[in-house]
Amino acid sequence: MASQLSAGPEGDKIVRRKLSEQVLDRLREMIRGGELRPGDAMPSERALMERFGVGRPAVREALQSLHNSGLITINHGERSRVNEITAGTVLDRSDEIARLLLDAVPSNLEHLKQARRMFELGIVRIAAEKASSDDVAELRDLVARQRSLLGKDALPFIETDMAFHARIAEIVDNPIIAAVSVAMLRWLFEYHTALLHWSGKEEVTLTEHERIVDLIEARDPEGAVAMMQAHLDRSLELYARSEGAARP
Structure with missing residues (x-):
């Protein structure tokens, strides 16, 4: 057969x-x-x-x-x-996919906020251990620039806020960490309600930023982590989808 x-x-x-x-x-x-x-x-x-x-x-x-x-x-x-x-160019090209991910599954925004929180706490610890005097001076300049924007358009204030956190990430001297930090800030930026109106907590934000810089300069990793945690726990509440908001 x-x-x-x-x-x-x-x-x-x-x-x-x-x-x-x-x-x-x-x-x-x-x-x-x-x-x-x-x-x-x-x-x-x-x-x-x-x-x-x-x-x-x-x-x-x-x-x-x-x-x-x-x-x-x-x-x-x-x-x-x-x-x-570079890590930055790779992540830049993922922006559209990230937007689709956040839009398709609303819970992913909470996941992103959690990831950013864990990421920034690790970053500020290292920054407090290795920041140079130039690093500290540039952070203070960013806080001063942000303060000068109080009472003006919200967008430049938020952009300087992002620049402050991105500058802390640069202190780690790891291009992948710096790129991921910027990418997460950029993705969260899309849902920042302060794009539409002031939150009323800008002075608190500036005070927290100043305190973070003080602790980085003092080389106090534990203090810097605790301050960053308190800052993020409060400020991340601003990252929420606004009903009917126009997307930037």
Whole structure:
């Protein structure tokens, strides 16, 4: 009796990949391997066609995919160039996804607030251990700048508030931590009710910021963490979705 071959799993099927996908893989490998470095001009379309033995459509589609993913920048009339990839550029490209995540599942806003709280408490501890006199001076300048904005438009006040927290993260001297800190502040910014009206607690915020700087300067990690915790427990209540608010 002739044996019958039963149908195998989907993974057994041989799929013919598009030429553009294969070109894309080769270009990514050129970037990962260092053949193409940040700032380098990409080879011309003709050079890539000859190197890979493919037509212009496959090359153009692959280049567009690299551009869409942020690996290169395409400027019409100029050669495409390889971008420098940092933690900041990666997280910048996740902004739209973060907005969708926060909109789709309201509880994610609370999760983000909790994550930011845990993150900032760890950051301020390290900042209090290693901040230089220049770091402290820049933090005091930001507090002074924020105070000068009292009674004016809310937006610059909030932006300076964000800059204050971002500057503390920079003291850690870890680019990934700094980038994540800025990203979380940016995502929370979208739901800050003070974009629409003053909260009435601006003076309290400034006093807390000043106290945080004092404790960082005094190299008091425990005190800085306690003060930051009290500050966040109070101020994070401002990060709430406003009904009918126009999105920035």
